Amino acid sequence: MLDIYGYHIQHGLGPFDLEPLHPDELKRRRKAMLKRRLPHLVADLDGTVVGYAYAAPFRKRPAYRYTVEHSIYVHKDFRGMGIGRRLLPALIAALEQTKTRQMIAVVDSSNIPSRRLHEACGFIEAGVLRSVGFKFGRWTDSVFLQRPVGAADGRLPDDHLGGTVPAGE
Numbered sequence: 001m002l003d004i005y006g007y008h009i010q011h012g013l014g015p016f017d018l019e020p021l022h023p024d025e026l027k028r029r030r031k032a033m034l035k036r037r038l039p040h041l042v043a044d045l046d047g048t049v050v051g052y053a054y055a056a057p058f059r060k061r062p063a064y065r066y067t068v069e070h071s072i073y074v075h076k077d078f079r080g081m082g083i084g085r086r087l088l089p090a091l092i093a094a095l096e097q098t099k100t101r102q103m104i105a106v107v108d109s110s111n112i113p114s115r116r117l118h119e120a121c122g123f124i125e126a127g128v129l130r131s132v133g134f135k136f137g138r139w140t141d142s143v144f145l146q147r148p149v150g151a152a153d154g155r156l157p158d159d160h161l162g163g164t165v166p167a168g169e
């Protein structure tokens, strides 16, 4: 996973990190997500990790607790072979077993493979933030892509304690 991510940090606009990740930091992130019972999946090809995808809270404030932001990375030598197309639906399916109701992807506007992948998996463009990133000597735009999960906003969360919905609704 470190190798996959390290390559994309240095060569692509996918990651928003700029420096290679320390192994301990990757371990810490993975542990933190699993502790929150959020999926952290790898694509395994004959015992080699050729891609991974995981979900993290969209934002820290508690009102966002049913919304996740995910990341997906495929090894440079295995791109365009349909791995993303299997990994992302697997992540969505795993999230359907959690309390998640919305997924958000933040994708660099020039990242056509990622935008295609997300659209193929039911994500819809929700907005563009202009010039919010700076990488490889230029300002970059971020596209927000959103996909409902499970019951989405069709019903209240299972762990909703009640009392806040106005009468008649």
Ligand SMILES: CC(C)(COP(=O)(O)OP(=O)(O)OC[C@H]1O[C@@H](n2cnc3c(N)ncnc32)[C@H](O)[C@@H]1OP(=O)(O)O)[C@@H](O)C(=O)NCCC(=O)NCCS
Residues within 6 Å of the ligand: 008, 012, 013, 014, 015, 071, 072, 073, 074, 075, 078, 079, 080, 081, 082, 083, 084, 085, 086, 105, 106, 107, 108, 111, 112, 113, 114, 116, 117, 120
């Ligand atoms: C984006 C990424 C995860 C896609 O995974 P992948 O395994 O290469 O993609 P797949 O082969 O499963 O193809 C998925 C879709 O993207 C399209 N696609 C893949 N590579 C493409 C390319 N170079 N140009 C245009 N479309 C492309 C495919 O046509 C496919 O769409 P379809 O199902 O409608 O035919 C992968 O390329 C990657 O890791 N890129 C670098 C890191 C990154 O940008 N991560 C995402 C950060 S938001």
